Amino acid sequence: MTDLRFMVRQLVRNPLSLAGIILIFIFAVIAIFAPLIAPTPAGHGDPYMIPRDGFSATPALPSQQHLFGTTEGQYDIFYGVVWGTRSAFRVGLVVIGVVVVIGIVLGSIAGYFGGVIDEVIMRITDIFLAFPALILAMALVTVMQPSLTSVMIALIVVSWPSYARLIRGDILQVREEDYIEASRGLGASNARVIIRHALPNAIYPTLIMASLDIGAVVLSAAALSFLGLGAPEGYADWGQLTAFARNWIVGPSSDPLRYWFAVAIPGLFILFFVLGWNLLGDAFRDILDPRLARR
Amino acid sequence: MKDLIRIRDVSVRFYTYEGVVHAIDDLDLDIRQGETLGIVGETGSGKTMTALAILRLVPYPGKIESGSIVFVDKGLDKEIELLKLSEERMRSIRGNKISMVFQEPGAALNPVYTIGDQISEVYLLHQRQELAQRARERVNSLLANGRNGWAATVKRPFWRWQRRLYSKIAQESNSIEPRLLGRLPLFRRLLRRLSDEAMLLTVDMLKDVEIPDPARVAAHYPHELSGGMKQRAVIAMALACSPELLIADEPTTSLDVTIQAQMLELFRRIKVDKGASVLFVTHNLGVASEVCDRVAVMYAGRLCEVAPVEELFLNPLHPYTKALLDAVPMPGKELLTIPGALADALNPPPGCRFHPRCPSAKPVCQQERAILKEVSKDHMVACYLY
Numbered sequence: 001m002t003d004l005r006f007m008v009r010q011l012v013r014n015p016l017s018l019a020g021i022i023l024i025f026i027f028a029v030i031a032i033f034a035p036l037i038a039p040t041p042a043g044h045g046d047p048y049m050i051p052r053d054g055f056s057a058t059p060a061l062p063s064q065q066h067l068f069g070t071t072e073g074q075y076d077i078f079y080g081v082v083w084g085t086r087s088a089f090r091v092g093l094v095v096i097g098v099v100v101v102i103g104i105v106l107g108s109i110a111g112y113f114g115g116v117i118d119e120v121i122m123r124i125t126d127i128f129l130a131f132p133a134l135i136l137a138m139a140l141v142t143v144m145q146p147s148l149t150s151v152m153i154a155l156i157v158v159s160w161p162s163y164a165r166l167i168r169g170d171i172l173q174v175r176e177e178d179y180i181e182a183s184r185g186l187g188a189s190n191a192r193v194i195i196r197h198a199l200p201n202a203i204y205p206t207l208i209m210a211s212l213d214i215g216a217v218v219l220s221a222a223a224l225s226f227l228g229l230g231a232p233e234g235y236a237d238w239g240q241l242t243a244f245a246r247n248w249i250v251g252p253s254s255d256p257l258r259y260w261f262a263v264a265i266p267g268l269f270i271l272f273f274v275l276g277w278n279l280l281g282d283a284f285r286d287i288l289d290p291r292l293a294r295r
Numbered sequence: 296m297k298d299l300i301r302i303r304d305v306s307v308r309f310y311t312y313e314g315v316v317h318a319i320d321d322l323d324l325d326i327r328q329g330e331t332l333g334i335v336g337e338t339g340s341g342k343t344m345t346a347l348a349i350l351r352l353v354p355y356p357g358k359i360e361s362g363s364i365v366f367v368d369k370g371l372d373k374e375i376e377l378l379k380l381s382e383e384r385m386r387s388i389r390g391n392k393i394s395m396v397f398q399e400p401g402a403a404l405n406p407v408y409t410i411g412d413q414i415s416e417v418y419l420l421h422q423r424q425e426l427a428q429r430a431r432e433r434v435n436s437l438l439a440n441g442r443n444g445w446a447a448t449v450k451r452p453f454w455r456w457q458r459r460l461y462s463k464i465a466q467e468s469n470s471i472e473p474r475l476l477g478r479l480p481l482f483r484r485l486l487r488r489l490s491d492e493a494m495l496l497t498v499d500m501l502k503d504v505e506i507p508d509p510a511r512v513a514a515h516y517p518h519e520l521s522g523g524m525k526q527r528a529v530i531a532m533a534l535a536c537s538p539e540l541l542i543a544d545e546p547t548t549s550l551d552v553t554i555q556a557q558m559l560e561l562f563r564r565i566k567v568d569k570g571a572s573v574l575f576v577t578h579n580l581g582v583a584s585e586v587c588d589r590v591a592v593m594y595a596g597r598l599c600e601v602a603p604v605e606e607l608f609l610n611p612l613h614p615y616t617k618a619l620l621d622a623v624p625m626p627g628k629e630l631l632t633i634p635g636a637l638a639d640a641l642n643p644p645p646g647c648r649f650h651p652r653c654p655s656a657k658p659v660c661q662q663e664r665a666i667l668k669e670v671s672k673d674h675m676v677a678c679y680l681y
Binding site: 177187 | 350352354355383386387388389390391394395397398399402403404405406407408416417420421529532533
């Protein structure tokens with residue numbers, strides 16, 4: 001309990017981490033209250049599909065009806081970014097959650113038991129790491145039918161190996177500690193030693209990496225969407241909104257910044273989301289550093 | 296005196312890239328009930344490996360190649376062959392019947408748990424049934440004292456449920472229902488009284504190793520304690536289940552001299568109070584002479600000499616023992632060293648492993664190893680001079 005209070009105090013004290021918390025908090029509020037902030041028009045089916053107001057390719061300027069304007073194909077940007085927050089959280093949390101679990105299981109087994117098991121698991125991770133991550137992800141999404149789910153699966157496949165390696169390394173280090181030997185000497189089983197004694201001492205670097213990576217995963221997902229390998233057309237997803245704006249980055253020569261909103265608004269959402277997680281990850285790193293004085 | 300542990304022909308080998316390391320070679324050693332047996336020797340002579348072999352915790356890539364280690368269980372009056380036990384049975388012996396105190400008290404405690412948590416874990420591992428019985432009695436008295444008020448009325452069904460669970464554990468420590476509930480969040484709280492009881496026992500145990508204000512210390516993390524306190528906590532952890540054999544692997548080496556003296560006093564008291572045997576691994580002959588009843592001298596994985604402590608110090612027979620005793624620093628005496636270096640464990644010299652450094656080596660020493668034989672009562676030596 002005191003540890004939790006200590007953590008919260010440290011988080012709030014540092015202005016940068018406070019900024020991170022506030023950013024993530026704002027996004028969380030947007031995601032939770034999306035149906036209130038951007039109500040789905042009556043008679044519109046799936047709320048995750050952005051309602052469109054016509055089929056014209058030219059973006060329309062912000063107006064009373066479309067707060068942030070519309071993008072190519074007359075998709076409403078305001079509705080898209082608000083509901084896209086949900087997609088961003090879903091991609092980030094699901095991918096990182098699954099990846100951390102896979103990493104912990106495989107990494108701790110490899111690190112703790114060593115020998116042949118370690119060799120086999122690590123060679124498999126080597127195979128996955130041998131491919132450039134984004135290209136492998138693109139290939140996988142193409143094979144699986146582009147959709148948000150296949151984007152998530154592809155990102156899980158390309159990012160678990162680094163987690164397995166990280167955990168393995170930390171477990172290898174912790175395994176040699178006397179207290180591990182001591183707990184075995186007191187009659188604890190292998191599973192108990194790993195879960196109760198080795199992991200709590202080895203997991204912090206992974207948690208820090210995970211909190212930093214939530215932003216990075218969302219960025220990769222946006223990159224895939226931008227390349228057209230993401231959610232179906234019209235799905236509320238920041239990457240896709242930027243993809244719609246691809247042809248409108250520069251406006252007509254008389255007014256080059258005419259369609260700024262189509263690029264900048266989804267871009268800013270991505271920027272602040274990633275920034276928020278990065279600040280939070282940095283803050284976690286500082287707090288979980290055991291060298292930091294506790295009292 | 297009866298034997299507690301009988302080690303016969305035990306060899307421990309490490310299969311490394313460079314070759315096979317003979318860490319222990321055909322070791323024969325008895326530990327008797329209620330005695331303190333010291334093992335002394337240089338670094339790398341196999342002292343710690345002997346201790347780990349008894350617990351079957353020889354680290355990879357080491358293996359116990361052959362021989363037998365028999366443990367005589369006083370309570371069950373049964374002889375148990377430790378090397379043939381299943382891993383699961385072995386776990387129920389570790390920390391329960393045979394436990395170990397490690398050299399570095401700071402490193403032997405897990406930094407993320409409080410002292411109390413770590414010691415109660417031992418009780419939770421080995422004495423679930425006893426804990427369940429105590430918890431059941433506590434719930435019974437709660438139910439019996441007939442308190443009224445709405446809080447008690449609400450809690451009563453929970454107490455009954457707890458009583459039923461604890462009775463189940465007391466009968467069969469692995470019965471299904473409590474085990475399942477222990478895995479579920481919220482329901483886990485039903486089993487909380489087990490850890491509460493374990494914590495009470497822990498505080499008692501800490502008091503037993505002379506820690507002042509034990510309840511407060513139990514709530515501390517290892518880094519908040521001094522080295523001596525940590526070592527006391529580690530000893531308390533090892534003694535938690537009243538083991539019949541306590542293995543102490545250089546328990547005083549990393550402590551300063553005044554604390555060392557206190558620890559030796561503690562070990563002496565433990566032996567008298569608990570009636571446990573102690574296997575005391577050390578390279579400090581002074582410490583060995585203080586606490587041990589008998590001393591075994593090891594060199595390069597082999598036993599050189601075993602004798603009662605006065606006999607060994609007054610009348611050492613093996614040339615290595617003599618050289619070791621000469622090498623003890625004393626004020627006003629020139630410090631002697633043993634010429635040469637410890638035998639290479641990868642390519643040990645043939646015959647007696649000490650012969651290249653031995654002042655009285657005979658030709659036969661280069662060919663054949665001497666067998667351990669009893670030269671006078673209880674005094675055994677492995678040397679061709681006798």
